[in-house]
Each structure stands twice: as C-alpha cells, then as structure tokens.
Amino acid sequence: MSLLDEIEPLKAEALAALMAVSDQSSLDSAKGAYLGPQGKFTGLLKQLGTLPKEERPAVGKAINVAKGELEKALKVARDKVELGGAGPDQLVDFTAPGRCRRSGRLHPLTQVTEDIVRSFRKLGFAVADGPEVEDEYHCFDALNTPVDHPARDAQDTFYVDTPERPLLRTHTSSVQIRVMQEQQPPVRIIVPGRVYRRDTADATHNPTFHQVEGLYVDRGVTVGDLKGTVEFVFRELMGPKTQIRFRPHYFSYTEPSFEIDFANALTRKMGKDWLEIAGCGMVHPAVFEEVGYDPEEWSGWAFGFGIERIAMLRYGIHDIRLFYENDMRFLKQF
DSSP states (O other): OOOOHHHHHHHHHHHHHTTTSHHHHHHHHHHHHTTSTTTTTHHHHHGGGSSOOOTHHHHHHHHHHHHHHHHHHHHHHHHHHHHTTTOGGGGOTSSSSOOOOOOOOOOOHHHHHHHHHHHHHEEEOEEOOOOOOOHHHHHTGTTOTTTTTTGTTEEEEEEEETTTEEOSSSSTTTHHHHHHHHHHSSSSEEEEEEEEEEOOOSSSSSSEEEEEEEEEEEEEEEEEHHHHHHHHHHHHOOOOOOOEEEEEEEEETEEEEEEEEEEEEHHHHHTSSSEEEEEEEEEHHHHHHHHHHOTOOOOOEEEEEEEHHHHHHTTOOOOGGGGGGGOOOHHHOO
C-alpha cells in the first residue's frame, strides 16, 4: 500500500478515536497517538522525504488536509471534555434568551474605598500602606499618646501574647509615622486599611473595620487647607450640596483638633441637622519632632474616618455586620 493510500484509513481511525473520548485521560491518549510528536500522522509526515519528488506535493497536501480535519475534531473533543462529556449537540448557548453569565462585582466597602481614593488622587495624594500588626511605638508613642491613655489598655486594644507584645493597629495613623520617617516633606498621602479595636459587635460597632487616614505636610499649611480638602472630598462622596462644620475636640497627635460634622438631604431625612463623620486637626509639633521634621519650618494636617460609616450613610445601611456576613442577598444589591 502506498503512502497516499494510508492517509484516509488512518484519518478515519483517528476521527473515531477522538469522537470516543470521554475524559481528559482519553483525550490526551488519542491526541498523542495520532497528532503527538510520536503520533501516526506525524510519522506520515516524516516519510515524505523518502518519496520521489513528483509524488511529494500530492501526498503532502493530502496529509495536511487530513491533519486539519483532525485538529478540528480535537477541538470538539476538548470542548466536550471541558463541558463534562456533553457532545456538540448538547453545548450550552449562553446567548440564548433568558440565559446569561453572572459576572462578579466589587464588595460595597471596596467600591467606597475606590471612590475615596479617586477623590484624593484628584488633589495629588498618593496611597500609602503599612503593617496591620504594629508595635506600640508607631501606634502610640510616636503619635504623642501618653502611656496612661485609655486607648493603650488591653480592654481597648488587641495585644499579641508574645514577649515583644505587638498589637493589631487601632488606626491607620501609624502609617503616617512610618512614611514621615522615610520621606522628607512635602508629604501628601492617604492610608486606607483595616484596623482593630475591642468593640462588641453590634449594629454600629465591629472589632475590625476600615479607616482612611489623610496626611498633608508642607510649608505654610493651615486649617483652611484642611477644611477645603475635607469639603471637596465629602461633597464628592456624599453629594455636591453637602455642608461641613468643625467642632473643637481633643486628639493627642493633633493641635488644634476637631470633629467633623456634615449635613445634606440624607441627614435631614434621618431627622438630624448634623451628623459626626470624622476627626482631624493640625499635626502636633511633638509628632514632627519625633520623626525629625522641624515644626518651625513645616506644618501639616491629618484626618481620618471610617469607610464603613461612609458606606452605611451612602447606602442607607443600619447594621455594620451586614458587610461581613457574606450574605449574597445583601451583596447582590451593589
């Protein structure tokens, strides 16, 4: 039998083998037997060189045509295996009416975080990050927090029971210390991240939540710069008619310090004129001295707020625990 006469019987044999595959193992076996480096069709191609010159074009063309048919059959067999054994007549038509593929979506907290980051980037802020397992120096000492401050007590902060006594950071403010220790002014950063506090889980508290810290340090920075930034960001997040006011407050790492209240149609709908949403202030000179900045030359502000708080207000959610229960009925709404 000539080489040309061997092509059709071998093609029929290979097609039958490919149509009979039912799993990945049989698919690999059939592919290797006919189309692999040592396969039978590969063997035919290797024999072309032994033929007279006048016979090579016709035999080569016939082999390539047959090989093309086998490669199509191989694709069908591969699709069949990937669909769990369904044949071509059983393939699912995902474009048919009433059928659709459900794509994933971002968690509501991720959506809000990305909106916050986008607003700050418009003002030239960079995103910084730091460890969630911190030491007392970065979390408290460097931020001018007294050793007898209630926030340092075990009933407020999660400490790790090891000789070094690290802790789970209670705020993302610890990152501003790390950034200022590594970078000379000007500094313009935001720090979104997870924080931990010993709170009982209820409708408005959770032992872990997310916070965004903002820090701006340069020459001649004033409270006016702080207020302008806060107004811009919260109007982007909560609507263009959002109003902002500052109330005097105390934080150990800022002086003067303020609580931020906001008012818009949402607060009025809740029956309130103003709602507290964040804390802020001018960076305390003691903090600058700790990181090696001259407080006579540099000034700056910092503020922080909870991402869950923003999300709850934006979406009308009354229980913070819903963000962590992974209930698809809740998550699909976003």
